[in-house]
Amino acid sequence: MNKKLLEMKKNIESLYLHFPFCRHLCNYCDFYKKVPKNRDLELNDFHGYLDAAYVEHEKLIKKNGYSWVPLKTLYIGGGTPSLWGLEGTRYLESFFIKNNIQLSSDCEFTLEVNPGSWSHEILSEWRKIGVNRFSLGIQSMDGQVIKNLDRVHTIDDVYETLEYFHKENLNFSVDFMLGLPYSNDLKRDVISELKRVLNYSPKHFSVYILTVKNNYTHFAQLPNEEWIEKEYLDVADFLKNAGYSHYEVSNFALPGFESKHNLNYWKSSTVAALGPSATGFLAEEKIRYKWKTKEAVLEEEILNNKEFELEELYTSLRSIGINILEKIESNPQWNEVSHKWEEDGTAKISNGHLSLTSKGFLLLDSLMNDLFIKKLI
Numbered sequence: 001m002n003k004k005l006l007e008m009k010k011n012i013e014s015l016y017l018h019f020p021f022c023r024h025l026c027n028y029c030d031f032y033k034k035v036p037k038n039r040d041l042e043l044n045d046f047h048g049y050l051d052a053a054y055v056e057h058e059k060l061i062k063k064n065g066y067s068w069v070p071l072k073t074l075y076i077g078g079g080t081p082s083l084w085g086l087e088g089t090r091y092l093e094s095f096f097i098k099n100n101i102q103l104s105s106d107c108e109f110t111l112e113v114n115p116g117s118w119s120h121e122i123l124s125e126w127r128k129i130g131v132n133r134f135s136l137g138i139q140s141m142d143g144q145v146i147k148n149l150d151r152v153h154t155i156d157d158v159y160e161t162l163e164y165f166h167k168e169n170l171n172f173s174v175d176f177m178l179g180l181p182y183s184n185d186l187k188r189d190v191i192s193e194l195k196r197v198l199n200y201s202p203k204h205f206s207v208y209i210l211t212v213k214n215n216y217t218h219f220a221q222l223p224n225e226e227w228i229e230k231e232y233l234d235v236a237d238f239l240k241n242a243g244y245s246h247y248e249v250s251n252f253a254l255p256g257f258e259s260k261h262n263l264n265y266w267k268s269s270t271v272a273a274l275g276p277s278a279t280g281f282l283a284e285e286k287i288r289y290k291w292k293t294k295e296a297v298l299e300e301e302i303l304n305n306k307e308f309e310l311e312e313l314y315t316s317l318r319s320i321g322i323n324i325l326e327k328i329e330s331n332p333q334w335n336e337v338s339h340k341w342e343e344d345g346t347a348k349i350s351n352g353h354l355s356l357t358s359k360g361f362l363l364l365d366s367l368m369n370d371l372f373i374k375k376l377i
Contacts, residue, residue, distance in 0.1 A: 010066050010284060013104075014073040014264045018275030019081040019088070020046065020293075023117055024152035027217050032277035032293055033079045043084075047091050052296035053274045054099055060298065064285050066270070070104035073261035074130075080137075082113040082122065089125045103130050108260045110135055115157035120164070133259075134172040135206070136161060140180070141193035148182050148218065166200040171257065173204035178235065179228040180210055181218035190231055191238050198242060203257035207235055208250050229362060236358035248319040249361040266319035268312045310377055318364055321355030333374050341367065 021042070022033045036042040061067070081088070096102070103109065110133040111126055123134075140146050143155035165172045174197055178190065194205075209228055212219065223231075236246050244252035248266060251259065264271050265281075273280030276293040286303040303311070316322050327334040338354055341347035346360035346367060360367060371377045 011069045012061060012066050012270060012272045013069050013071055014261060014269070014271045015071055015075070015101075016261070016271060016273045016275075016278055016280065017050075017074070017076045017081075018273070018278035018291075019076060019078040019084050020276050021083055022078065022080045023083065023114075024150075026152075027150045031077075031079065043087055049276065049296050050091075050095065050274055053291060053298075054095075056296055056298060057272065057274060060287075060289065060300075061272070061282070064282055064287065066282060066284075068101055070102040071107050072104050073108045073110075073264065074103065075110045075261040077112050077135075079112075080114045080117050081111055082118040082126075085122050086125055089122075089129050093129055108133055110259070110261060112137065113161070114153060115161040116153035118161070123164075132171060134165065134170060135175060136165065136172055136202075137175045138162070138197070139175060139177045140188075141196045142186070142188065144186060145180055145182075145188060149177065149180055150217075162197065162200040165202075171203050173206055173259070174202045176205060176207045176235075178207060178209045178231045179223055181221040183223045183231075184227060185221070190235060194235065194238060203254050204259065205239060205244060205252040206250055207232075207239075207252065232362055233358060236361075240358070246358050246361070249364065263319070266315045268308070268315055313371075313377060314364075314368065317356055317367070318361065321353055323352060324349060324354040325352040327354075327376075331376055333376060337370055337374055337376065340370075 018032070020033050021036050021039075023035065025033065025035060076084075107130065109130045111131045112135045113123070114137040137151075138158055138161070139149055139151060141155070141158065146153065146155060146158070176190075176194070176197075180188065182188075197205075209232060210222070212222075216222075236252075239252045240246055244254055245258070246252050247258050248262070251262070253259070261271075268281075268283055270283040271281055273289070273291070276291055279288065279290045281288050286305075286308045288301045288303065289298045290301075291298050313322070324334065324338050328338070338347065338349060341354075341356075341360065342349055344359075345357060346363055347354050347356050356364065356367070368377070
């Protein structure tokens with residue numbers, strides 16, 4: 001490997017920041033978050049956490065030969081980052097200057113926003129410091145479905161949010177959820193909901209199937225697998241017909257508006273992370289690290305070659321696909337499996353490249369099982 005290529009692989013050009021505060025703790029969500037009792041005090045503590053985390057993070061990356069370069073992607077998730085407010089924009093500006101973290105001229109800078117948890121003034125300040133992409137936690141366009149989902153926002157908040165982002169001609173993605181409780185009873189018409197969203201011209205959709213444990217409050221009211229499968233495939237067909245590419249299991253984008261940040265995860269690339277419970281990855285060393293929630297301490301996990309290859313295959317299949325000719329060359333049984341998938345309508349093969357269809361994305365775990373049975377992984 002030449003020196004230039006090695007140096008490129010040692011660059012940190014993507015960063016995830018986790019903001020842990022919410023107005024309300026939804027009963028289905030398993031991301032780390034909390035409702036602050038004393039906002040000013042806890043926000044100061046959070047800023048102190050990030051400052052301390054950066055110091056620890058520098059030790060990790062320097063030990064492994066990495067260095068910061070102007071960021072190509074920056075993603076602030078949560079929690080509800082739009083609640084960070086003006087304090088957040090001021091803190092981040094100072095944080096980046098102090099630590100010499102710069103944004104590239106074409107950096108994709110994403111901020112998650114929930115309906116009812118933002119203001120015109122605050123979003124304007126975020127845009128001034130570089131935010132050029134927003135992820136809106138809409139989840140549904142049905143007021144009763146939103147209530148059943150335990151969201152704190154109302155359907156009026158949803159329409160106000162969509163109207164603002166459309167009027168301002170902003171680049172935004174919409175989060176939508178499937179497989180929700182009482183869907184059968186309500187005869188939820190998710191396609192009708194999506195048609196209403198399309199009136200506001202989102203560039204991107206993230207569509208997630210609700211996944212919960214059996215102690216979930218509405219577990220007995222969840223729809224059956226047949227309902228969920230039909231809902232997912234109907235949504236995939238609808239969005240594709242509307243011009244959105246189904247480029248990852250849960251993600252659809254108009255051409256050129258795929259999430260660059262998330263593609264880094266699916267390509268098993270290096271992504272730095274700061275914040276309580278945030279997870280980062282150093283690709284060259286195969287080091288995954290996760291931050292503790294109470295203190296700025298990270299825990300490292302080094303993947304062995306087998307673990308990394310398995311993860312890389314899984315993330316590739318759920319997004320960009322794989323070079324099937326290389327796989328067949330390494331093991332001829334790939335030829336049998338890939339053609340079976342193609343015949344079943346779960347994959348398509350073109351110019352030596354295999355990628356999954358929407359049906360294949362839905363059945364990804366089953367397809368991985370095919371590979372286990374054939375001892376291909």
